[in-house]
Amino acid sequence: MKASAFAYARATSVANALELLAVHGEKARVLSGGQSLIPAMNLRLVAPDLIVDIGELAELRGIAVRGETLVIGALTRHADLLKSSDIVKCAPLLAAAVAHIAHPAIRNRGTIGGSLAQADPASELPACMLALGASIVVRGPGGEQRMAAEDFFTGIYETRLAAQDLLVAVELPLARRGSAHFFQEFARRHGDYAIVGLAAQAALQGEGFADLRLGYFSVGDKPVLAKAASKLAGVAITPALLAEASDALSHELDPHGDQQATPAMRRHLAKVLLARCVASLLNRPDLHIGGVS
Amino acid sequence: MSSIRSNPEGLSVLDRPNSYIGKTVPRPNLDRLLQGRGCYVSDIELPRMAHVVFVRSPHAHAKIVSIDAAAARQMPGVNAIVTGKELAAVITPWVGVLSHLKGLKSAPQSAIAVDRVCWQGEAVAAVVATSRAAAEDAAECVAVEYQALEAVTDMRTALDPATPVIHASLGDNLAFERILDAGAVDQAFAGSDAVVEAEFVFGRHTGVTLEPRSVVADWNAAEARLTIYQGTQAPHMVQNIAALHLGLWEQQVRVVCKDVGGSFGIKVHIYADEMATYALTKLLRRPIKFVADRVESFNTDIHARDHRCKGKIGVNRDGIITAFEIDDLTGIGPYSMYPRTSAIEANQVVNLVGGPYTCKNYRARARVVFQNKNVMCQYRAVGHPIACSVTEGLVDLAAMKIGMDPVEIRRRNLIADDAYPCASPSGLRFEQLSHHASLAKIVEMMNYQALRAEQAELRKRGVHRGIGVASFIEVTNPSAAFYGVGGAKISSQDGVAVRLDAQGSVICQTSITEQGQGSESLTAQIVGSALGVSMDRVRVILGDTDATPYGGGTWASRGAGIGGEAALQATKILRRNILDVAAAILQSAPAELDIVDNAVVSAGDGAPRIDLSELARIVYFRPDTLPPGIQPELMATRHFVPREYPFAFTNGVQAASVEVDIDTGFVKLLKHWVVEDCGTIVNPQLVDEQIRGGVVQGLGAALFEKCVYDEKGQLTNANMADYLVPMSGEMPDIDVGHVVSPTRESELGAKGAGEAGAAGAAAAVTNAVNDALKPFGTTITEIPLTPQVILTALGRI
Numbered sequence A: 001m002k003a004s005a006f007a008y009a010r011a012t013s014v015a016n017a018l019e020l021l022a023v024h025g026e027k028a029r030v031l032s033g034g035q036s037l038i039p040a041m042n043l044r045l046v047a048p049d050l051i052v053d054i055g056e057l058a059e060l061r062g063i064a065v066r067g068e069t070l071v072i073g074a075l076t077r078h079a080d081l082l083k084s085s086d087i088v089k090c091a092p093l094l095a096a097a098v099a100h101i102a103h104p105a106i107r108n109r110g111t112i113g114g115s116l117a118q119a120d121p122a123s124e125l126p127a128c129m130l131a132l133g134a135s136i137v138v139r140g141p142g143g144e145q146r147m148a149a150e151d152f153f154t155g156i157y158e159t160r161l162a163a164q165d166l167l168v169a170v171e172l173p174l175a176r177r178g179s180a181h182f183f184q185e186f187a188r189r190h191g192d193y194a195i196v197g198l199a200a201q202a203a204l205q206g207e208g209f210a211d212l213r214l215g216y217f218s219v220g221d222k223p224v225l226a227k228a229a230s231k232l233a234g235v236a237i238t239p240a241l242l243a244e245a246s247d248a249l250s251h252e253l254d255p256h257g258d259q260q261a262t263p264a265m266r267r268h269l270a271k272v273l274l275a276r277c278v279a280s281l282l283n284r285p286d287l288h289i290g291g292v293s
Numbered sequence B: 001m002s003s004i005r006s007n008p009e010g011l012s013v014l015d016r017p018n019s020y021i022g023k024t025v026p027r028p029n030l031d032r033l034l035q036g037r038g039c040y041v042s043d044i045e046l047p048r049m050a051h052v053v054f055v056r057s058p059h060a061h062a063k064i065v066s067i068d069a070a071a072a073r074q075m076p077g078v079n080a081i082v083t084g085k086e087l088a089a090v091i092t093p094w095v096g097v098l099s100h101l102k103g104l105k106s107a108p109q110s111a112i113a114v115d116r117v118c119w120q121g122e123a124v125a126a127v128v129a130t131s132r133a134a135a136e137d138a139a140e141c142v143a144v145e146y147q148a149l150e151a152v153t154d155m156r157t158a159l160d161p162a163t164p165v166i167h168a169s170l171g172d173n174l175a176f177e178r179i180l181d182a183g184a185v186d187q188a189f190a191g192s193d194a195v196v197e198a199e200f201v202f203g204r205h206t207g208v209t210l211e212p213r214s215v216v217a218d219w220n221a222a223e224a225r226l227t228i229y230q231g232t233q234a235p236h237m238v239q240n241i242a243a244l245h246l247g248l249w250e251q252q253v254r255v256v257c258k259d260v261g262g263s264f265g266i267k268v269h270i271y272a273d274e275m276a277t278y279a280l281t282k283l284l285r286r287p288i289k290f291v292a293d294r295v296e297s298f299n300t301d302i303h304a305r306d307h308r309c310k311g312k313i314g315v316n317r318d319g320i321i322t323a324f325e326i327d328d329l330t331g332i333g334p335y336s337m338y339p340r341t342s343a344i345e346a347n348q349v350v351n352l353v354g355g356p357y358t359c360k361n362y363r364a365r366a367r368v369v370f371q372n373k374n375v376m377c378q379y380r381a382v383g384h385p386i387a388c389s390v391t392e393g394l395v396d397l398a399a400m401k402i403g404m405d406p407v408e409i410r411r412r413n414l415i416a417d418d419a420y421p422c423a424s425p426s427g428l429r430f431e432q433l434s435h436h437a438s439l440a441k442i443v444e445m446m447n448y449q450a451l452r453a454e455q456a457e458l459r460k461r462g463v464h465r466g467i468g469v470a471s472f473i474e475v476t477n478p479s480a481a482f483y484g485v486g487g488a489k490i491s492s493q494d495g496v497a498v499r500l501d502a503q504g505s506v507i508c509q510t511s512i513t514e515q516g517q518g519s520e521s522l523t524a525q526i527v528g529s530a531l532g533v534s535m536d537r538v539r540v541i542l543g544d545t546d547a548t549p550y551g552g553g554t555w556a557s558r559g560a561g562i563g564g565e566a567a568l569q570a571t572k573i574l575r576r577n578i579l580d581v582a583a584a585i586l587q588s589a590p591a592e593l594d595i596v597d598n599a600v601v602s603a604g605d606g607a608p609r610i611d612l613s614e615l616a617r618i619v620y621f622r623p624d625t626l627p628p629g630i631q632p633e634l635m636a637t638r639h640f641v642p643r644e645y646p647f648a649f650t651n652g653v654q655a656a657s658v659e660v661d662i663d664t665g666f667v668k669l670l671k672h673w674v675v676e677d678c679g680t681i682v683n684p685q686l687v688d689e690q691i692r693g694g695v696v697q698g699l700g701a702a703l704f705e706k707c708v709y710d711e712k713g714q715l716t717n718a719n720m721a722d723y724l725v726p727m728s729g730e731m732p733d734i735d736v737g738h739v740v741s742p743t744r745e746s747e748l749g750a751k752g753a754g755e756a757g758a759a760g761a762a763a764a765v766t767n768a769v770n771d772a773l774k775p776f777g778t779t780i781t782e783i784p785l786t787p788q789v790i791l792t793a794l795g796r797i
C-alpha cells in the first residue's frame, strides 16, 4: 500500500498551476486536501506522474459575501465551512451537510474544491450545490468560466473539468427571507458515505412551498436534482399529493445497487426522506412516516 | 475436586495489607505506550534488513502455469524474487489436523503456493527489496500466468457430488464431521407442547487488529540462530513450529514479542506468509521484514463465524425446555489452519449449544467443509457467539410460541446455582456457575420491568423498541484437553520466575504475553500482593523465548487464571525464601516475620525489621556475614496448569435495548448490560474493559461486520470503507456487573474474562431486534442485521 513513484510540484500561483497542468495534462493530478487522492494513490488505483500541490495558493482559500453572492474558494476546508458564521447565515444547508462528511481529521484537510472535483455520487457537497443552485468557477487554458452545478456533474467521479482545468471557487445565491433547508442522510455509521441522502433548499410561502429544490445523493452515478419537487411547489400539500410526488420520485430515480442497498431499497429510502423533508420543512408531523426518529 | 491449598504462611493472599488484587491500578506499561515509546514489529530496523511483499493470487482457484520474474528482478532495489518451489528447499509443508478431532483431514499447505492457488490472496511469489515501496513496484512486474479452475464457494453445495473436490487426495470436501446424541431427543420433541425451528445464518467476519500481522525474521548464519520478532500470542508455539519446518532445534529459534497492537485470536495461528518470511531470511541470509497491509490483512488474516445452523427446540407450556437439536454447517476455506485447526469452532458450537440450561436431551451435527475462500479459524470467543445466538434465539422463539416472558423462561430452565458440580449433555463439566444470581442482577441493573413499561408506551406512539436477553457460558483456562491431547505442541501450562534483585526490587519473567489486555499489570499486581512489595518495584518481562519460562502465552482467556496462578505460587516460594534468610539475619523465626511495603516486619506488630534492599545487599554482596549453612535462593519458579477440570467454565448474561426505525431498517443501540462471573477479579477495570471490548466486537457481528464474497470467491469488501467495523459513534453505554464464584482449582481463583463480551452480545441484540419487530410478526435469524435485511423482513422493499 505504497504509492508508485511520482514527481511533486508545489504551485506558486494559480497561473503556475495552470501552466503545469497545461504541460502535463492527463499525467498530472491536482492535490488539494488529499483525502481522496492520496488513498487512491496508495491503493495504486491511480498513478499520476506529477502531483501539482495547490495547498499554498491563499487566493483559493476563504469564504466571502460579494453583493448577492456567497463565494467559497476551492481550498476552503470542510472544517472551515463548519465554523464559518457566513455559512450559517447565508447557506446554512452547507453547515448542516458538512457535519456528515467523514470525521474531524478528514474535515480538517478535505476541501470543497476537492470534493466537487472528485464528484463522488455519494458525497454531500455536490448535492448541496444542486439544491443551492451554485455556479462552479473554473479556470483553464481558455480563461475563466462559470458552470451551473446541474451541468457540472456528468457521471461517477466525472465532471466537466478537463485535465488542464482548475476549479477555483463556487458561487451561491444568498439565502433569502423565508428560505428553509433540510438535510438528512442514512449512513451505516457516523461519518460513512450515505446509502441515500437528501439536501433540500426551500422557499416557504404561507402553508406551502414557493420553491423546493431536492438534491439527492447516492442514488445513482451523480447527484440528482429531483424533478418530483415541482409537484409540491405552489400548492397546498396533502398526504395524497405527497404520495403522488413520492411515486414520481420513485420513477425518476434510477439508483444503483451495492453491498449496502439494492436499487429498491434506495428508492424506498429516497421516498422516506422526501416525506420526512416535507414534514419537517412545513412542520407537519402528520406527513411524517415512521413516527419520531 | 481440589480444595483451597493450605498456605504455608497462614496468610490468604487476598487479604494481605498492601494487596493490589481486586483493585483498579494503572497499568505499568501505560506511560510507555502513551508517550509513543512502544516498540511494535514495524518499529524494528536491523542492519541489511530487506522488505518482502507477496504477489498474491487474484483467483480463488487456479493452476499456476508460469511465473516470469525476469523483468521484476531488474527493478531498482530488488534483492530476490522467490517462488513456492524455490522456497520449498528450506521449509517443509504442514497439515493442520489434531488427532482428538476424529476424522479431521486437511491437505499439505506450503509457505508459498506451489503449482496451484486455493484462495484469492494466497501468495504465489515473494518479492524482496530494499523498501516496501520498491518491492511493491517490482511485484507489479512479476508476470504470473494462471489457468482458472472452478471455485468452490457455497458451503451448502460443497459436498454435492457435482461440486469439484478441492484436494483430490482427500476424496471429498468434508474436513470434519461431529455427531452427538444425548438423552432421548425424538421422544422429547414428540412429547413437547410446542416445537420451534429456525435457520441461523452468520456473516463471515474477521478480527481487524489495529496493528496488522508483522514479522521481522533474522537468520544469523554465524550463530546458526533464527530470531523472530513477531506480534504473536504464543511465542513458544511459533518457536516450535518454525524450528520444526526449518529443520532446526527449538533452541536455535528465539521468538521475541514486543508490543502488539491487538490480536483477538488473529495472531495465535501460523500463517503461510509468516512461515515464508522465516524461510526467506534463512535462504537469503539477511533480516526480512513482512508487515501486512490492510488489503492483505482482510484477504489473509483468519476469518471466522461463517456458519449456517439449523436449530430446533421443544418446550412445554410451563416453559420447561424439553430438547435442543442443531445441524451446523461451516465453510473454512481450502485448508484447516495450522496448528490449531479449523474444526475447533464447529466443535465448540456442538459443545456449547444449550449449555446454560438443565435440558438433557440434545442432538447435534456439525459439518466443516472446504471452500476456495480465505481460511477460517479461531477468533475471540471461538464458537461461542454461534452457539449462544442459536441457543438464545431458540429460547426466545420458544418463549414467544408459548407466550412467556424471555426472562421468565430462562429462570425456569437455567441450571440452579446450587446444582454444581454438574455436566452438560455434551459432557462439559461445570465446577461452579451462577446463572440465576447473574440473571437476577442484570434484571435489577436494567430495571427490566420499567423498560418493558416504557416499551409498551412508546409502541403506542409508533416507536419500536426491543429488549433482548442472552445467557451464556464461556470456556476459559483450558488444560491440555484443548490442543495438547490432539498432538499439538501448544503448551497449556505457564511458568513464572521471580527473583529479588540486588536493591530489593523484583524481576518477574512470565510465559504469558501482553497484547493490550493487561497481562503485565495483572502479573505485577499478583507478585506485589503476594510478596508485600509495591508494584513499582516489580518489573515484568514477557514475550521472549530466551528470557521467560516455557508456556502457552495469552489466548483462550487463560492469562490471569493460569499465568496469574503461576505468578502467585512462584512469589509465595520467593517470599518463603526471603523470610528464611531474614530469620537467619534477624535471629528470628520465619513465622514471626512478614513482608509489608518492601520491608521485612514483625508479623505480630508490624514493626520494621529489615528493608528488602538491605537484605538483598547482604545476600548478594556480604554472604560471608550470613550464618554458616545458609544458601539463600532469591529466585523462584513455578508452573501451573489446571488438572481437575479440562476448562474453567464461566457464565454470564447480556441484555440489549434497541430501537428499530421500521421505515429505514436502521437499528439504534440504546444500552447494553453484562453480568459475568470470572471468579476472582484481579483488576476490575481491566476485566470491565475486556468485557466491553468483547461486547463491541459482538455488536460489530450483530450489525456491521461481514466479509462479502462473490460467487467466484472474490472478497469484495477488503478495505476499511466497505468492511464496517463497529465505531464508537454507534456504540451504546455498556454497564458491567459481576458475580464472583472463584475456581477452587487454583489459590487465586481467577477464571478468564477475555471472551465473555464477544460470546453473547450478538445474541442479545438479535433477540432485542426481534422483540422490537414482534408487532410485525417477523423474526430474523441472520446477522449482521443490516437495514437491507430488516426492511426485507418487514416487507418494505
Ligand SMILES: Cc1cc2nc3c(=O)[nH]c(=O)nc-3n(C[C@H](O)[C@H](O)[C@H](O)COP(=O)(O)OP(=O)(O)OC[C@H]3O[C@@H](n4cnc5c(N)ncnc54)[C@H](O)[C@@H]3O)c2cc1C
Binding pocket: A029, A030, A031, A032, A033, A034, A035, A036, A037, A038, A039, A074, A100, A101, A102, A103, A106, A109, A110, A111, A112, A113, A114, A115, A117, A118, A122, A123, A124, A125, A161, A165, A166, A167, A168, A191, A192, A193, A194
Ligand atoms: C475515511 C474517509 C471518509 C470520507 N467520508 C466522506 C463523506 O462521508 N462524504 C464526502 O463527501 N467525502 C468523504 N470523504 C472524502 C473527503 O471529503 C475528501 O476531502 C474530498 O472528497 C476530496 O477533497 P480533497 O480536498 O481531499 O481532494 P483531493 O483528495 O486532494 O483531490 C480529489 C480529486 O480532486 C482533484 N482536485 C482537487 N482539487 C481540485 C481543484 N481545485 N481543481 C481541479 N481538480 C481538483 C484531485 O486531482 C483529485 O482527483 C472521506 C474521505 C476519507 C478518507
